[in-house]
Amino acid sequence: MSSPSPINLSRGWPASDLFPTQILQNAAVSVLSNPIITEQGLGYGPDEGHFELRKNIADWLSRNYSLSRALSAERICISGGASQNLACVLQVFADPMHTRYVWMVEPIYHLVFGIFEDAGFYNRLRAVPEDECGIDVVFLEKALKKSAIDHQPVTLPERPYRKTYTHIIYCVPTFSNPSGITMPLSRREALVRLARKYDALIVSDDVYDFLNWEPTDAADGESTRLPRIIDVDTYLDGGPPGLFGNCVSNGSFSKIVAPGCRVGWAEGTPEFIRDLSAAGSSHSGGAPSQLMSTFINDMFENGSLDRHIHGTLLSAYSRRARALTAAIKQHLLPLGVNFVSDSETYTVLGGYFIWLKLPVSLNAKEITEIALREENLVVAEGELFAVPGNNLPENELKHRLRLCFAWEKEEKLNEGVERLSRVIRTALGGI
Secondary structure, eight states: OOOOOOEESSOOOOOGGGOOHHHHHHHHHHHHTOHHHHHHHTSOOOTTOOHHHHHHHHHHHHHHTTOSSOOOGGGEEEESOHHHHHHHHHHHHOOTTTOOEEEEEESOOGGGHHHHIIIIITTOEEEEEEETTEEOHHHHHHHHHHHHHHOOOOOOOOOTTOOOOSEEEEEOOSSOTTTOOOOOHHHHHHHHHHHHHTTEEEEEEOTTTTOBOOOOOTTTOOOOOOOOHHHHHHHGGGSOSSTTOSEEEEEESTTTTOGGGOOEEEEOOHHHHHHHHTOHHHHHHOSTTHHHHHHHHHHHHTTHHHHHIIIIIHHHHHHHHHHHHHHHHHHTGGGTOEESSOTTTOOOOBSSEEEEEOOTTOOHHHHHHHHHHHHOEEOEEGGGGSOTTOOSOOOOGGGEEEEESSSSOHHHHHHHHHHHHHHHHHHTTOO
């Protein structure tokens, strides 16, 4: 008997059939036909990145978040994507001799662990529980307070060119990976106040913010998009108490253009961005993704980026999210599987992922192994998203599954869930 064709509901990648290949081709022709822009794009570029792109990103963010004060280009630098930028942030603003711990919600994006460990924080990642509003700030404050008692600060050599934070807090505040939870404004404000109190830098991965198909307010047409944590740090209690602030926003075009472009951006205070841009790798090697930055900028200039997001991505991903949700309700809920949040009212408003809770008699890792072996189906088991050296009590990750609706085409989603239902039905004794 031949094996069924593979279906991957684990891969958290953008759909390759939605890549804007023609738009990028047009941008490449436009840029490379202009000698002035070509010279800029093929050169090293300034440390901060292509200025026109920085300005367009600042204007774009100002519009989309309805900011009362428009952002300036000096608050933006270009990166080689969110992961590359996180590595640079740690090189410049953290030091294992002084920075005590990296704090992150559990469950969390699992591939980030290696970036922190490579920066010298092996065995110094600390998990914080997640509730229905995201990271548990009450737990986090108790842990930060205990850390202040248990660890004496190490005095570093005089380094006038950088600030070194005492703690790092990493989070995905909007449509978190894997749980899909979005922090409400009150939680974002509480987190910023904690960061200021304990000299922590919040690294906010804002990579799913623009994959938000939540309806706009019909009364005024404005987006219901929440202020980012970087926006909260800008205005809360009169603004940051120091020049560097307590948050950096990590943005990327990987999810809204294509990951192979390797272009992203960081936003922070002008002083933070100045020092981040001066990371040794950028100062020596030039701005990250300089040529591709000119292509992305062309997409801003002619409006094709926004048209691609609103005309292609949001409609396609919202359809896929509805299709996967409907399949789960039809095939899995009768078997005792549930959405982690209220299954009766569950809906997906953005991001890539759906987080499921198996019956307590089932082990997610065993289910994923059987699904791959017998159904040629790939799904992600919950313990994959546990912080290494987990310091939390039993959190039931062994009963969790993450399904992604972005990668596979819409017509494959129901079949994938049907295959998963057969595995679960058999594991439950053939009910």
